[in-house]
Amino acid sequence: MLDPVLAFFKQMSALLFKATGRLITWLLWPFVWVSGWYTRRGWVLRGIFGILFLGWLISYGYFFWQTQYWSGFNPDYVASYDFKGNQAEPGEPIPSAGNSDSACGRSSVIQVSRDLIDFNVNRNVWIPSMILSKLGFFGLDWKRTPYFDNKAAFQRGINEALRRVSRQFVDTLGRVRGTSRIDPDLQTTREKLNYPEEAWYISRKGPQVTTPTRYREAIETLDAFNMSLSKCEAQFDVRADNLKKFLDEIASAIGSTSDILRGRMEESNAGWFDGRADDRYWFAYGQLYAYYGLLSAARSDFKSVSRERNLTRIWERALEQLRTTLKIQPMIISNGGEASWIMPSHLATMGFYLLRVRANLTEMRDVLRN
Numbered sequence: 001m002l003d004p005v006l007a008f009f010k011q012m013s014a015l016l017f018k019a020t021g022r023l024i025t026w027l028l029w030p031f032v033w034v035s036g037w038y039t040r041r042g043w044v045l046r047g048i049f050g051i052l053f054l055g056w057l058i059s060y061g062y063f064f065w066q067t068q069y070w071s072g073f074n075p076d077y078v079a080s081y082d083f084k085g086n087q088a089e090p091g092e093p094i095p096s097a098g099n100s101d102s103a104c105g106r107s108s109v110i111q112v113s114r115d116l117i118d119f120n121v122n123r124n125v126w127i128p129s130m131i132l133s134k135l136g137f138f139g140l141d142w143k144r145t146p147y148f149d150n151k152a153a154f155q156r157g158i159n160e161a162l163r164r165v166s167r168q169f170v171d172t173l174g175r176v177r178g179t180s181r182i183d184p185d186l187q188t189t190r191e192k193l194n195y196p197e198e199a200w201y202i203s204r205k206g207p208q209v210t211t212p213t214r215y216r217e218a219i220e221t222l223d224a225f226n227m228s229l230s231k232c233e234a235q236f237d238v239r240a241d242n243l244k245k246f247l248d249e250i251a252s253a254i255g256s257t258s259d260i261l262r263g264r265m266e267e268s269n270a271g272w273f274d275g276r277a278d279d280r281y282w283f284a285y286g287q288l289y290a291y292y293g294l295l296s297a298a299r300s301d302f303k304s305v306s307r308e309r310n311l312t313r314i315w316e317r318a319l320e321q322l323r324t325t326l327k328i329q330p331m332i333i334s335n336g337g338e339a340s341w342i343m344p345s346h347l348a349t350m351g352f353y354l355l356r357v358r359a360n361l362t363e364m365r366d367v368l369r370n
Contacts, residue, residue, distance in 0.1 A: 063132040067148040072123040075326035078293050078319075083108055083300035090236035090301055091229045104232040107225075108297035110169070113162055114222040116290055117193075120155050121212040122219075127152035128197045129211040143279045153279035156197060157286020159215075164253045165246070165294055166190040172242045174225070175235060183234060185225040192218035236301070240309060243302045244368040250291055251361040254354050257284045261351040269336055271343030277335035284350050285326070288357065292322040309367055318360035325353040 088094045088105030120126060127133050133152060136142050142149040170190050174183040195214040201207060228234035264280045299306060299315050306312055328349060336343030 059132060063130060064148065066125045066130070067127060067133075067151050070124065070151060070154075072119050075289070075292075075323065078296045081108065081112070081293075081297070083296065086300050086303075089238050089304060091232065091234060093232065104230055106230050107236050108300040109165070109173075109294060110222050110226045110229075110236075112293040112297040113165065113169075114219050114226075116158055116162060116293065117215050117219050117222075120158055121215045124151075124155070126212040126215070127155060129200050131200055134198060134200060143276065145275050149279045150282045153282040154286040154289070157283040157288075158290045159193065159197065159286075160283075161250075161253065161287045161290035161294065163190075163193050164249050166193050168242075168246050168249050172245050173236055173238075175237065183225060185221040185228070185234075189218045189221045189225070192221065238302050238305060240305045240368050243298070243305050244365050246298060247361050247365050247368075250295070251358050251365070253287065254291075254358045254361070257287055258351050258354045258358070260284075261347045261354070265335060265345065265347050265351075269345075271336035272332055272334050274333075274335040277347055278333040281330075281333045281346055281350055284354060285329075288322055288325050288354070291357075292319065292326060295319060295322065305368075311364055311367060314360065314364050314367065318357065318364065321353070321357050321360055325350075325357065328353070 086105060086108065090105050090107035090110075092105050094103045094105060133142060133148070137145050137147065142152070166186070166189055169186045170182055174186040175181065192214045195209075195211060197211055199208055199211045199214075201210055225234055229236060261280055261284060264274075264276060268274050268276070270277075295315075296319055299319075306315060328346075330346050333346045334343050335347050336345050
């Protein structure tokens, strides 16, 4: 009675075994062909080919390592800063310095910004401008594959956050209202951070400066600005309306990113097999990773405004929400249907938390508006 069932399973097993064998043969065929071609060549040609192959293998090994090893990645990196120990607001005299007019407070937001750039280009290799990242997977952009693009998307997310806040550094925070001159260090920082993200040593127009080089120059200008603040030579205007504009910039960026996630969810519901879902997810994660530090630092810089406007509890809730979001680190990003119980939608989860953070920022803006 069970013979037909057993025969069916035997037939299916044989077909599966045959299909697997053909797939393996198809995958190995290029290597078999190259091996046969290589053994028929002379020693000189084989030596040249061997050196080229070894270089290719080492290059991709290095590329693979750099995309998988995230040096210094720590969602709790804010804990390494002593924001509560700041004795004065940026540019204001430090009380413990007595009558000295050459000791003023530094900006925590500027410090965190330079550290995030340092994390992106010094503690890690800037992936988007690596030559193998630009070449892609046999001509196909890495971002359209499930491989080697998560770290690049994460770095881009951090950089997008820094580009956003650098506008506020130049237009509002680094000057007194609209009547004072723009700080040259902050202006240069904004220019450096808006440099193309994929610039390598050579372009179609000839030699060029690489992206990491430009971003390292931004670190120098941010350090120079903070040094000027400490010498009471620069200005950092910590008014309530400037804080509101700072929060507006971040809320706008988060709203834009949530729309990007929603757009991808509408384009595909391939679940675990969506090759674009991972880079969208990690781009959003990189933004929140940066904003967690920047908002924590802004709380230190704007402590008088926070105290006067009773923002303490709202600000704490916003930071707690950001930290909770950073705990979500799936090994594989799925973009399944929102009602699916087999393939979850990590993009929907990230979008939900993004909007919660944005709601907290909107609440803070409403308090500042009144």
